[in-house]
Amino acid sequence: MIPEIGHILLILTFVASLLQVLFWCFNIKKSDDITINVLIKSTFINFVFILFSFGILVYSFIISDFSLVIVSDNSHTLKPLIYKISGTWGNHEGSLMLWILILSFFTFLVSRKKHQISYKLLSSIIGIQTIILCLFLSFILFTSNPFERLNVLPIDGNGLNPLLQDPGLALHPPLLYFGYVGLSVSFSFAVGALITGEINKEWARQMRPWITIAWSALTIGIALGSWWAYYELGWGGWWFWDPVENASFMPWLIATALLHSVRILEVRFILINWTILLSILGFSFSLLGTFIVRSGLLTSVHAFASDPSRGLFILIILGIATGGPLILYATKTSLFKEDKSQFNIMSKESALLINNLFLTTAAATVLIGTLYPLFLDAFNGNKISIGPAYYNATFAPIMAPVILLMAIAPFLSWGIKKPNKIAKKLIFLSVITLLGGLGLFMIDESSLFSIICGSLAIWLLTGVIVDLTFQIKATNLRLNSFKAIFLYFSKNNLGVHIAHMGVAVFLVGVTGEQFYKTEFNIKKNVGDIINVGNKSLIFDKVETLPGPNYKSETATFTLLKDKKIIDVLKPEKRFYPIEKSQTTEAAILSDFWGDTYLVLGDGNKETGWSIRVYFNPLISWIWGGAGFMALGGLVSILQSRKSRKKLKNAI
Amino acid sequence: MNPKYRRLIIIVFITLTLGLATKLILMALEENIIYFFTPNEIKVKYGNKQDIQKKIRVGGLVLENSVIKKDGTTKFNITDRSHQIEVLFDGPLPDLFREGQGIVVEGMFQNNKLIASQVLAKHDENYMPPEVADALIKNGVWQGEKK
Numbered sequence: 001m002i003p004e005i006g007h008i009l010l011i012l013t014f015v016a017s018l019l020q021v022l023f024w025c026f027n028i029k030k031s032d033d034i035t036i037n038v039l040i041k042s043t044f045i046n047f048v049f050i051l052f053s054f055g056i057l058v059y060s061f062i063i064s065d066f067s068l069v070i071v072s073d074n075s076h077t078l079k080p081l082i083y084k085i086s087g088t089w090g091n092h093e094g095s096l097m098l099w100i101l102i103l104s105f106f107t108f109l110v111s112r113k114k115h116q117i118s119y120k121l122l123s124s125i126i127g128i129q130t131i132i133l134c135l136f137l138s139f140i141l142f143t144s145n146p147f148e149r150l151n152v153l154p155i156d157g158n159g160l161n162p163l164l165q166d167p168g169l170a171l172h173p174p175l176l177y178f179g180y181v182g183l184s185v186s187f188s189f190a191v192g193a194l195i196t197g198e199i200n201k202e203w204a205r206q207m208r209p210w211i212t213i214a215w216s217a218l219t220i221g222i223a224l225g226s227w228w229a230y231y232e233l234g235w236g237g238w239w240f241w242d243p244v245e246n247a248s249f250m251p252w253l254i255a256t257a258l259l260h261s262v263r264i265l266e267v268r269f270i271l272i273n274w275t276i277l278l279s280i281l282g283f284s285f286s287l288l289g290t291f292i293v294r295s296g297l298l299t300s301v302h303a304f305a306s307d308p309s310r311g312l313f314i315l316i317i318l319g320i321a322t323g324g325p326l327i328l329y330a331t332k333t334s335l336f337k338e339d340k341s342q343f344n345i346m347s348k349e350s351a352l353l354i355n356n357l358f359l360t361t362a363a364a365t366v367l368i369g370t371l372y373p374l375f376l377d378a379f380n381g382n383k384i385s386i387g388p389a390y391y392n393a394t395f396a397p398i399m400a401p402v403i404l405l406m407a408i409a410p411f412l413s414w415g416i417k418k419p420n421k422i423a424k425k426l427i428f429l430s431v432i433t434l435l436g437g438l439g440l441f442m443i444d445e446s447s448l449f450s451i452i453c454g455s456l457a458i459w460l461l462t463g464v465i466v467d468l469t470f471q472i473k474a475t476n477l478r479l480n481s482f483k484a485i486f487l488y489f490s491k492n493n494l495g496v497h498i499a500h501m502g503v504a505v506f507l508v509g510v511t512g513e514q515f516y517k518t519e520f521n522i523k524k525n526v527g528d529i530i531n532v533g534n535k536s537l538i539f540d541k542v543e544t545l546p547g548p549n550y551k552s553e554t555a556t557f558t559l560l561k562d563k564k565i566i567d568v569l570k571p572e573k574r575f576y577p578i579e580k581s582q583t584t585e586a587a588i589l590s591d592f593w594g595d596t597y598l599v600l601g602d603g604n605k606e607t608g609w610s611i612r613v614y615f616n617p618l619i620s621w622i623w624g625g626a627g628f629m630a631l632g633g634l635v636s637i638l639q640s641r642k643s644r645k646k647l648k649n650a651i
Numbered sequence: 652m653n654p655k656y657r658r659l660i661i662i663v664f665i666t667l668t669l670g671l672a673t674k675l676i677l678m679a680l681e682e683n684i685i686y687f688f689t690p691n692e693i694k695v696k697y698g699n700k701q702d703i704q705k706k707i708r709v710g711g712l713v714l715e716n717s718v719i720k721k722d723g724t725t726k727f728n729i730t731d732r733s734h735q736i737e738v739l740f741d742g743p744l745p746d747l748f749r750e751g752q753g754i755v756v757e758g759m760f761q762n763n764k765l766i767a768s769q770v771l772a773k774h775d776e777n778y779m780p781p782e783v784a785d786a787l788i789k790n791g792v793w794q795g796e797k798k
Contacts, residue, residue, distance in 0.1 A: 357665060361672045368676055383687035385708060393679035398672060521742055523723045582746040601743040610723050612743050
């Protein structure tokens with residue numbers, strides 16, 4: 001009975017949101033109190049209904065209600081509670097439920113901005129958001145009903161793919177969706193501006209935090225996915241240029257560009273058309289990502305459903321959501337008048353604009369690499385794959401100038417204002433980078449590319465530090481109390497600095513992992529010792545151990561450095577009898593300077609086991625960098641004018 | 652700065668970036684595409700002398716009773732049930748590698764043997780890489796997923 005309530009709630013929301021869209025269409029020109037209140041209230045109702053419906057689905061997973069198809073297909077009574085819950089979105093139907101839950105949540109949050117956003121714009125934003133909600137609700141109701149019942153009740157479920165039974169992956173989809181769906185808000189802002197013809201600096205100021213929050217969530221979501229791939233797949237790598245990864249990376253690149261162009265719009269009131277276009281593209285890329293991942297076109301752990309009707313449905317949604325606004329865009333953009341005075345090539349806005357151009361070009365190269373194999377297959381049946389080599393040859397060179405400019409852009413001023421002490425800053429920056437590059441040159445394993453990549457990281461890191469130091473020196477503020485420091489930093493672009501530092505830290509990690517890692521396979525038996533440099537690994541034993549829903553073959557290694565015991569590493573192979581599959585659990589010893597990564601391969605007592613050893617220098621900086629980027633985003637939201645005022649009053 | 656001059660700079664810049672990007676993409680595509688073949692397609696295309704000087708991917712089933720492991724090197728045959736190819740691989744095999752499993756091998760030919768740099772078999776025991784599934788259906792060996 002309870003699942004039926006969930007289903008009915010979904011149908012009710014679908015009907016209610018359809019009515020809401022109709023109501024909006026008939027009142028599109030109106031902006032009175034009643035219209036806006038009706039829209040706000042119905043948005044709230046949509047959100048509550050979907051929340052309950054989603055809650056019911058989670059509840060069905062928790063109590064293992066195997067009369068539901070998706071529960072019996074994806075869960076099992078023996079599964080730990082957290083994976084029962086995360087199993088809710090570990091399948092096609094449930095992940096769509098999560099999608100609409102977040103969508104209605106965002107719509108609800110925007111609808112509360114009645115006092116900040118003009119009624120005309122707000123009603124359009126709610127209208128557009130509700131149209132998207134309608135499309136996805138119909139997708140769920142007509143092709144992917146999560147509350148479908150089984151005729152015959154099974155004794156137990158099929159279990160969840162063991163690869164997905166992992167804490168990193170419990171959080172990866174919600175965060176990623178938060179990012180994807182968050183981009184719908186800026187999309188609605190843009191389409192709303194096209195409909196109402198209303199655009200000003202305030203529009204940009206209101207929109208920016210939504211992009212920032214979506215961008216931060218997307219950053220963490222992607223990083224979690226990459227981290228999971230690193231420790232769970234046992235391949236030792238963190239990014240494979242797999243189409244599924246690209247699907248999330250493209251919206252990230254566009255969102256990064258958008259984040260900067262909307263800032264230009266806010267300060268200088270130029271690039272209106274460009275910003276609107278990016279807002280539309282950002283969400284389109286999110287939908288494209290969903291399409292690529294969910295359509296079953298690709299080989300991946302994400303391709304739950306290979307039902308062609310579903311792929312077609314998402315393609316139709318993608319067509320409506322991209323085509324409609326783009327037509328509107330083509331007809332309406334000539335209306336917007338920009339502030340054309342005072343253009344200066346040596347200004348912050350032109351640096352940001354150039355980077356925008358590079359970022360979108362980079363996104364285009366990823367797009368081509370991702371879609372080209374699909375097109376080729378459709379046209380002449382040739383099957384090809386495009387690997388990392390393609391991206392190293394296209395994406396990397398396009399991103400190099402981005403990093404160069406990233407360090408300099410904060411030195412420059414907006415408009416025609418003369419930048420402060422730029423020559424001095426540039427000299428500092430160049431000297432330190434040259435020294436760093438020389439340092440890299442002295443390392444034996446260095447190659448041309450490792451020096452370039454490492455120098456870029458040093459360049460950016462130095463750039464951030466130099467800019468911060470000069471800023472603090474320039475103000476005669478005595479930073480002796482917590483309050484002064486806090487107020488000082490909340491007045492300046494600290495968020496930008498943190499995020500840029502995140503990119504630098506990330507690049508340090510990439511340099512270490514890409515160019516200085518050691519990796520080898522070896523066949524060893526119990527009692528053997530593996531020596532690498534000043535480290536050695538002693539193979540102690542292999543045992544068979546029971547787990548909650550698996551059996552494990554666990555090896556024990558003692559890691560020594562300079563003859564001193566550092567730690568014990570226990571790589572495993574797990575066998576899941578319910579799912580009839582095996583996973584490799586790498587043993588990873590992580591510290592600031594790098595990881596020791598051990599994988600246990602096939603073998604037995606007679607022949608020994610094949611063992612894979614990786615030393616990945618600085619690899620945790622990659623995820624640390626992503627963490628800083630997201631933190632920078634959050635800080636910059638907190639720095640927005642209003643919250644700054646609040647803080648001032650509070651302290 | 653006057654608007655005409657400014658527009659010119661922007662247009663020149665955009666053209667340069669896009670030109671550079673296109674050039675890079677075309678070069679990279681030409682050099683880095685990895686084609687996918689079935690063992691039979693290789694036989695038809697290149698005859699028995701298999702000396703393709705490029706990295707390729709071959710998809711098919713691991714032939715039953717063909718897997719020999721020795722000193723960390725694995726030797727096996729990959730088949731689409733009409734032709735088979737000998738594969739040598741000295742890395743760790745994926746968890747799902749077993750006889751009869753649909754897999755994809757990436758590597759280069761040397762003396763009629765495929766020296767694999769990567770063996771891909773992913774995700775679950777019923778899973779068949781789409782490329783392999785297509786090839787097997789074409790040869791009438793497999794009818795697609797039973798459901």
